[in-house]
Structures are given as structure tokens and as C-alpha cells.
Amino acid sequence: MTRNARSPARGRRPAAARGGDIALPPSTTPVLPAVESFADSALPAELAQELARHGISAPFPIQAATLPNALAGRDILGRGRTGSGKTLAFGLPLLARTAGGRAQAHRPLALILVPTRELAQQVTEALAPYARSVRLRLTTVVGGLPINRQARALRDGAEVVIATPGRLHDLTERGDCRLDQVRITVLDEADEMSDMGFLPQVTRLLRLTPADGQRMLFSATLDRNVERLTRQFLNDPVLHSVDPAAGVVATMEHHLLHVAETDKTALAVRVAARRGRVIMFLGTKHAVNRFCKTLLAAGVRAAALHGGKSQPQRARTLRAFKEGEVTVLVATNVAARGIHVDDLDLVVNVDPPTEHKDYLHRGGRTARAGGSGRVVTLVLPGQRGDVARLMRDAGITPHTARVRPDDPELVRITGARVPSGVPVESAAPAALAAQPAGRHPRHGRPRAGRSRRAASRVTR
Structure with a gap:
């Protein structure tokens, strides 16, 4: 056999x-x-x-x-x-x-x-x-x-x-x-x-x-x-x-921040305006695009990453983020795997994930290779039960706090700041200005020949 x-x-x-x-x-x-x-x-x-x-x-x-x-x-x-x-x-x-x-x-x-x-x-x-x-x-x-x-x-x-x-x-x-x-x-x-x-x-x-x-x-x-x-x-x-079944990391802090629905966007913008890079996860590509526009209008150098972007766009966006040209990567779960950024100390779940494995892989963008980091999840009143179950399934006992946009505790946990308010037209021109690639009429895949970049990388 x-x-x-x-x-x-x-x-x-x-x-x-x-x-x-x-x-x-x-x-x-x-x-x-x-x-x-x-x-x-x-x-x-x-x-x-x-x-x-x-x-x-x-x-x-x-x-x-x-x-x-x-x-x-x-x-x-x-x-x-x-x-x-x-x-x-x-x-x-x-x-x-x-x-x-x-x-x-x-x-x-x-x-x-x-x-x-x-x-x-x-x-x-x-x-x-x-x-x-x-x-x-x-x-x-x-x-x-x-x-x-x-x-x-x-x-x-x-x-x-x-x-x-x-x-x-x-x-x-x-x-x-x-x-x-x-x-x-x-x-x-x-x-x-x-x-x-x-x-x-x-x-x-x-x-x-x-x-x-x-x-x-x-x-x-x-x-x-x-x-x-x-x-x-x-x-x-x-x-x-070599790790616990839930993937809990001793050098990673987990915070649940209970926020009012009317405060959520303003609070998230202040967190994004912190010094240093941050990845912020939202549930859909449309939510990612809207929030990215909000950040750019507030003066935060942000770029979007999701499955609606072509591969060259995604590659340019990641490069800009790693090099510091973009300080905030706004992403769906497409970015929860495969991104390695040195010294990234904060991940924010603007929208909580629905599955504990998604939570663990989002959080895995920080505290890599023995480093330390924080994972912050914004929780609306109607999400408390689901997020509590998520934490149990992930084997995590988080720190919890109720915060407003001007709360000193928010500053202590995330380094939140008031943004400049000076709009950013393009934080990373190559990454943000690129137009979506052509799509296959039946399958939604980019058509062959639309990208000028090499399709594969051969190392000799």
C-alpha cells in the first residue's frame, strides 16, 4: 500500500x-x-x-x-x-x-x-x-x-x-x-x-x-x-x-479596551498617530479603505493592505511600511500571516476577529523572535461576550480597561497622540497611488501580462 x-x-x-x-x-x-x-x-x-x-x-x-x-x-x-x-x-x-x-x-x-x-x-x-x-x-x-x-x-x-x-x-x-x-x-x-x-x-x-x-x-x-x-x-x-497549544507568548501583553461606539474612530486615530509603527486590523477591505482615508486626512501616514490589492501594490505597501515611509499598516486578515517587521511593538484590532486563531496570528506580528509587544483590541458594548469567548479559546487572560480618546490610560498602553490634522496626500506614492490590476472576467484574478514586475524570483 x-x-x-x-x-x-x-x-x-x-x-x-x-x-x-x-x-x-x-x-x-x-x-x-x-x-x-x-x-x-x-x-x-x-x-x-x-x-x-x-x-x-x-x-x-x-x-x-x-x-x-x-x-x-x-x-x-x-x-x-x-x-x-x-x-x-x-x-x-x-x-x-x-x-x-x-x-x-x-x-x-x-x-x-x-x-x-x-x-x-x-x-x-x-x-x-x-x-x-x-x-x-x-x-x-x-x-x-x-x-x-x-x-x-x-x-x-x-x-x-x-x-x-x-x-x-x-x-x-x-x-x-x-x-x-x-x-x-x-x-x-x-x-x-x-x-x-x-x-x-x-x-x-x-x-x-x-x-x-x-x-x-x-x-x-x-x-x-x-x-x-x-x-x-x-x-x-x-x-x-515548542509553544503552548494556544500560542501564548510570555513577552506579549494583551489588552481589551472597552470603548463607546461614538468614540471608536477618534480613539483609533489617536492610537494610529503614535510614534512608531503599528498594524491595525479591520474586518473588511471596505472598512480598511475607509479608515485609511480617515487617517490620511488626519495627517497619519497610512496605507491599506487587503486582498483587493494587486501583488505589486501589496509588495510596495509592505516595503514602504518596513522602511518607515508608512507608519500605519491598515489591514484585513490577509496580513495576519507572512509579514515580518523588526521591532514592531504594537498590533491593534480595531475590529475584533471572529476566531481565536485569527487573533493569535494577528498578534503574532509583534513580539517576534523573543521580542516584546502589545496586542490591543477595541471592544464595543455589544461585542463583549464574543470577545470574552475569543480570549478563552485563545487561552489568554487579558488586561482590561474602559477608555475614551483623551484618557491617560490609552496613552500609557498605546502611546496615543493627537494627530497633526495636516492631510497626507500620499504617504507612499508608489504604494498608495497604484491602480488595481486588471481582473480576469470570470475568476477575478489579475490578467497575465498586466504587471511589469517579474512573476518569480530565481536565485542562482
């Missing part, structure tokens, strides 16, 4: 355990102990030297735990919160075990699946210098960019493909990508891919990869859909869980 069509009678079926963990059956294969430093690992010298050039010597817990078993070829089920270092945890062993190989046209050797375009770009940027050190080519395959350019990049040969499921599915359907040579497959943020409706596409793509290849599945939460993927596609996996 092939690995992808296993019967549960073989004893591989895990069951969800209390606290969100997945209970795996006992394994007869010894689990290798964690490493204390990258120098103690079995990484190729080129990767160790590249880590040293970046000043990285001590692995984060998720990296220390997973690296020995991943390098040994074991299937990995890893849970770590957003910002815990998962990218290098799977990226280094993937590159190490792929090094020396050369991909044929249209046939990559390794695959990393991620839920969003932003996360795909972040993973590509994080792994690019390490891939270069071992002479591996990366290409990024995402929606919102011309598919024909991505097809050409695959035709030219790329050992490692970093992809969102929808676009990779399209390329395999066209015959531009074949996955029969993929020896290592990574699913990053597997729970989010399930929540976004990608599970059928992910399942189909995994079935196109060789049944005896290595699979690594990383997620911030281990829910029923992750259990389903584990049961179906991982063979005798090692479970590494």
Missing part, C-alpha cells in the same frame, strides 16, 4: 489530544536529541558559514528541536507560534538535503507550500542567501502575478519552489510544473491553508509528489484539519511542539 493511501489499521492515525496536541502512535525509530548550536549540527559547511555571516550561532527552540531529525530524513510535525523561527527550522534541512541536486525543466526537487503571497515572499527572502551558498535555485509561484513568467522560470529549472496552492495547482494543470521529482515537501502554516479553503488543492498537490518523499508540516495550531493531513501524508512523524 502506498503511503498516500494508508489504512488507519496500520496504526498511523493520530487523535487530537486535550490542549490541541496531536497524539501520535509510539514510534520504533529513535528521536534524535536537540542541538545546542548550529555548529553541533550536521549542516553542510556552506550553510554553517552563511549562518555565521548573518551572526546566527544559537538556534531558536523550534530549530534546535527539529533540525537533527529533519536532516536525518524523518517526517516532521512541528508546532511553533508565528515568529518562532520556523522558516529556518524547515528551510535549512530542506536546502541541506537538496544540495548537489540539479532540477530538470519543469521538475523541482523540493516544494514549500504557504497560504499567502506575503508569506511566500518572506520565505523566499529568508532562504535566498542560504540557497545561494549551496548553489540551489529558488523560484516563487504565487497568484496575482503573470503566470507565463512563472512557467518560464520553472522551465529554466529551479530546485526549490515556494508556492501558494492555487497558483501551483494552475501550473500543474497546464503541465508547466511536475512534482514527480520532489523529494522534500514542506507545508508552512498548514492550519491557515485549511482555514482558507486550500485543503482540497493541498491534498491534490501532495498526491502528485512521490509517496516515499520527506514531508514536514509546520503550524501554529494543531487542529482537526492538520490532524487529517498528518494522518494521510506523514509517515511515522516526529512531533516537536
Whole structure:
């Protein structure tokens, strides 16, 4: 029986355990102990030297735990919160075990699946210098960019493909990508891919990869859909869980600010006018656009990020935010994954999310890599019950306060200030002035050829 069509009678079926963990059956294969430093690992010298050039010597817990078993070829089920270092945890062993190989046209050797375009770009940027050190080519395959350019990049040969499921599915359907040579497959943020409706596409793509290849599945939460993927596609996996099931972070403060409906917008504008960058989440793209216009009119350098923006627009907006040209990123849940900004100490839920996992991933934009940060949620009177349930599900005991726009407690928690009132016409001209890309008449996807930017990034 092939690995992808296993019967549960073989004893591989895990069951969800209390606290969100997945209970795996006992394994007869010894689990290798964690490493204390990258120098103690079995990484190729080129990767160790590249880590040293970046000043990285001590692995984060998720990296220390997973690296020995991943390098040994074991299937990995890893849970770590957003910002815990998962990218290098799977990226280094993937590159190490792929090094020396050369991909044929249209046939990559390794695959990393991620839920969003932003996360795909972040993973590509994080792994690019390490891939270069071992002479591996990366290409990024995402929606919102011309598919024909991505097809050409695959035709030219790329050992490692970093992809969102929808676009990779399209390329395999066209015959531009074949996955029969993929020896290592990574699913990053597997729970989010399930929540976004990608599970059928992910399942189909995994079935196109060789049944005896290595699979690594990383997620911030281990829910029923992750259990389903584990049961179906991982063979005798090692479970590494380095964070609590709820993803609570000791260096992150959580605040619920109870506000009157008539005060909410004015209060949020004052928080946005603080010194330093902040990400502010709202429930819909229309609400994001309206609030962004309000901030610009008040003199706050803000930009919007949501699924209605083309990929080049989204990339320019993120770059402007990271470089400080934009100080407030106003976003929907599209930005809750895949954004890494150093020293971001505040995230504000102007509109509370509906699911605890969305709350955790929004909050994961701050307190990354051992840093500290605050997550503030504005709560209207009619939202108190739902938000209380949200906190229970997330395993969080927040600080609570009732505040008004001129309240000193608001200043203490968020650094809120009165905005200048001098309108900002364009905080980031390239990011804010760009017009939406052309849309496919049936599917709503941008038409191929509308973007002048490269559809994929190949690192040689």
C-alpha cells in the first residue's frame, strides 16, 4: 500500500489530544536529541558559514528541536507560534538535503507550500542567501502575478519552489510544473491553508509528489484539519511542539479596551498617530479603505493592505511600511500571516476577529523572535461576550480597561497622540497611488501580462 493511501489499521492515525496536541502512535525509530548550536549540527559547511555571516550561532527552540531529525530524513510535525523561527527550522534541512541536486525543466526537487503571497515572499527572502551558498535555485509561484513568467522560470529549472496552492495547482494543470521529482515537501502554516479553503488543492498537490518523499508540516495550531493531513501524508512523524497549544507568548501583553461606539474612530486615530509603527486590523477591505482615508486626512501616514490589492501594490505597501515611509499598516486578515517587521511593538484590532486563531496570528506580528509587544483590541458594548469567548479559546487572560480618546490610560498602553490634522496626500506614492490590476472576467484574478514586475524570483 502506498503511503498516500494508508489504512488507519496500520496504526498511523493520530487523535487530537486535550490542549490541541496531536497524539501520535509510539514510534520504533529513535528521536534524535536537540542541538545546542548550529555548529553541533550536521549542516553542510556552506550553510554553517552563511549562518555565521548573518551572526546566527544559537538556534531558536523550534530549530534546535527539529533540525537533527529533519536532516536525518524523518517526517516532521512541528508546532511553533508565528515568529518562532520556523522558516529556518524547515528551510535549512530542506536546502541541506537538496544540495548537489540539479532540477530538470519543469521538475523541482523540493516544494514549500504557504497560504499567502506575503508569506511566500518572506520565505523566499529568508532562504535566498542560504540557497545561494549551496548553489540551489529558488523560484516563487504565487497568484496575482503573470503566470507565463512563472512557467518560464520553472522551465529554466529551479530546485526549490515556494508556492501558494492555487497558483501551483494552475501550473500543474497546464503541465508547466511536475512534482514527480520532489523529494522534500514542506507545508508552512498548514492550519491557515485549511482555514482558507486550500485543503482540497493541498491534498491534490501532495498526491502528485512521490509517496516515499520527506514531508514536514509546520503550524501554529494543531487542529482537526492538520490532524487529517498528518494522518494521510506523514509517515511515522516526529512531533516537536515548542509553544503552548494556544500560542501564548510570555513577552506579549494583551489588552481589551472597552470603548463607546461614538468614540471608536477618534480613539483609533489617536492610537494610529503614535510614534512608531503599528498594524491595525479591520474586518473588511471596505472598512480598511475607509479608515485609511480617515487617517490620511488626519495627517497619519497610512496605507491599506487587503486582498483587493494587486501583488505589486501589496509588495510596495509592505516595503514602504518596513522602511518607515508608512507608519500605519491598515489591514484585513490577509496580513495576519507572512509579514515580518523588526521591532514592531504594537498590533491593534480595531475590529475584533471572529476566531481565536485569527487573533493569535494577528498578534503574532509583534513580539517576534523573543521580542516584546502589545496586542490591543477595541471592544464595543455589544461585542463583549464574543470577545470574552475569543480570549478563552485563545487561552489568554487579558488586561482590561474602559477608555475614551483623551484618557491617560490609552496613552500609557498605546502611546496615543493627537494627530497633526495636516492631510497626507500620499504617504507612499508608489504604494498608495497604484491602480488595481486588471481582473480576469470570470475568476477575478489579475490578467497575465498586466504587471511589469517579474512573476518569480530565481536565485542562482
